[in-house]
Amino acid sequence: MAKYKTLILALTLGLLGFLPVWGDQTGGDRIGWKDTIAVTAGETRDSIASFGGDVIVDGKVRRSVFAMGGTITISGEVGDAVVGLGSRIVLRSTAVVKGDLVSMGGSIEKEPGFRVEGDTVNFKGPLFSDKAFKNGLWGLIFFPFWPIVLIFKMVNIFLWALAAFLGAMIMPKQIARASAQLRTSFWPVLGTGILAHIVFAFLIVFAALLCLILIGVPILFALIMAGVAIKVFGRVALFYFFGESMSRSFKWNRPSALGASFLGLLVIEVVGFIPIIGLLFKAVLTALGWGLVVRTKFGTVDNWFKKSTPLPPAPVLPGPTAPVPPAPAA
Numbered sequence: 001m002a003k004y005k006t007l008i009l010a011l012t013l014g015l016l017g018f019l020p021v022w023g024d025q026t027g028g029d030r031i032g033w034k035d036t037i038a039v040t041a042g043e044t045r046d047s048i049a050s051f052g053g054d055v056i057v058d059g060k061v062r063r064s065v066f067a068m069g070g071t072i073t074i075s076g077e078v079g080d081a082v083v084g085l086g087s088r089i090v091l092r093s094t095a096v097v098k099g100d101l102v103s104m105g106g107s108i109e110k111e112p113g114f115r116v117e118g119d120t121v122n123f124k125g126p127l128f129s130d131k132a133f134k135n136g137l138w139g140l141i142f143f144p145f146w147p148i149v150l151i152f153k154m155v156n157i158f159l160w161a162l163a164a165f166l167g168a169m170i171m172p173k174q175i176a177r178a179s180a181q182l183r184t185s186f187w188p189v190l191g192t193g194i195l196a197h198i199v200f201a202f203l204i205v206f207a208a209l210l211c212l213i214l215i216g217v218p219i220l221f222a223l224i225m226a227g228v229a230i231k232v233f234g235r236v237a238l239f240y241f242f243g244e245s246m247s248r249s250f251k252w253n254r255p256s257a258l259g260a261s262f263l264g265l266l267v268i269e270v271v272g273f274i275p276i277i278g279l280l281f282k283a284v285l286t287a288l289g290w291g292l293v294v295r296t297k298f299g300t301v302d303n304w305f306k307k308s309t310p311l312p313p314a315p316v317l318p319g320p321t322a323p324v325p326p327a328p329a330a
Contacts, residue, residue, distance in 0.1 A: 039076065049165075064099065064258055066165055068158070074114075081118065081259045085161055091116075100259035104161070104266065118259065119252045123266055157269055160235065164261040167236035172257035174299025178233075178292045179241035181302065185295070190284070193234075193291030200227060200290075233298055234289020239264035 030037050030045055034052040039045050043059035050067040057065060057076045064080040065072060067087045074082065075092035080099035082089065087106040091097070093113030100118035101108070108122050167175055181189055200223070207223055210216025243260030246267060247253070255263060268285065272278040297304050 041076070047169075064169075064256075066258075068161075081256050083165075083258060083262055085158070099256050102259060102262050104157075104262065117253075119247070119255060121259075121263055121266070153269075153273075157265070160239075160265055160269075161262065163232050164236050164239050164265050165258065167233065168240075168256075168258040168261045171299065175233075175237050175240050175257065175261075176299075177302070178237040178296040178299035179244070181292055181296060182238075182241050182288065185303070189291035189295060190287055191291070192294050193287035193289065196230075196290045196294045197287060230290055230293045231286065234291075234293045235285065236261060237292050237299065238285055238289055239268065242267045 029047050031049045032051070032053045036054045036056065037048055037050050038056040039048070039059040039061060041058045045061050047063040048055055048061055048065045050070060052069045054070045055065060055067050055072045057074045057078060060077045062079045065078050065082045068085045069087055071088040071090065072082060072084050073090045073092070074095040074097065076094070077096040078098065081102060082097050083102045084106045085104050087103065088109070089103050089106060090109045091111060091114040093111040095114040097116045097118065101116045101120045103122045105123065203223055204220070207216045207220040211220060239261040240257065241264065243255060243262065243264030246263055247255050247260065271281050295304055296302065
């Protein structure tokens with residue numbers, strides 16, 4: 001078990017190591033692992049990310065506060081969102097959160113006088129009772145597997161939440177640009193994603209055959225890494241799309257990229273819990289995600305396949321008329 005903890009820690013820290021470069025962060029950012037991060041009164045930080053530790057904000061955080069586990073205590077000011085996954089969030093009477101307040105699988109405690117200017121999303125998670133599976137053959141068969149399913153689901157949600165956090169912090173504009181294509185080009189995006197899957201499958205088989213002569217090993221590795229990058233970016237773009245669409249439907253305030261991504265993650269995972277329907281839903285999402293990435297080149301263009309209309313040639317202006325020489329005298 002210790003081996004897997006070390007591996008997860010190494011991967012997490014490795015990903016977070018790119019945040020100062022990709023996210024244009026400064027020395028005011030704080031990232032912690034199982035330790036307490038405190039912003040004292042009169043102190044200002046840019047953003048806070050904690051994994052397994054506590055966060056105490058008595059001063060000011062210009063951007064977001066994010067924590068997995070632990071306790072988030074806010075008595076100062078946060079300029080954007082406060083997001084907790086499995087965390088206990090405590091808002092003191094002097095707390096000011098100018099963005100969204102999101103809690104997934106945790107709890108929120110509020111003192112009178114606090115202020116949250118954005119939306120508040122509190123998802124406590126499903127509570128399973130032993131009585132639900134106490135009687136009948138179905139309960140006898142499926143109850144022993146529920147802990148395994150729940151553990152797998154929680155690990156999956158944790159990884160996608162980490163991807164959503166990184167995506168929203170690193171390239172929010174690209175994610176928003178890619179997700180916007182679903183409203184204008186849904187069927188072309190879906191068709192592009194299905195076609196991209198077919199082509200990718202053939203490339204994987206071809207690279208696997210080339211592995212017999214060793215040259216295919218780096219090609220296969222590169223294809224796998226590209227497939228992971230496409231799937232992660234596409235899914236995070238879909239998180240943003242569903243979160244923003246849900247906010248529009250309920251006429252909430254426009255959420256931040258981080259808030260929309262986590263809200264979309266919540267919607268997708270809830271639907272994914274439905275048997276059969278959830279499986280089909282995830283399959284369609286995978287095709288849509290691939291289509292978004294291929295058509296927008298990771299959100300850098302609106303439509304990669306759209307040919308630009310050439311400009312018409314400039315009209316040729318007539319030149320000055322040469323003077324007519326006078327006729328010779330008779």
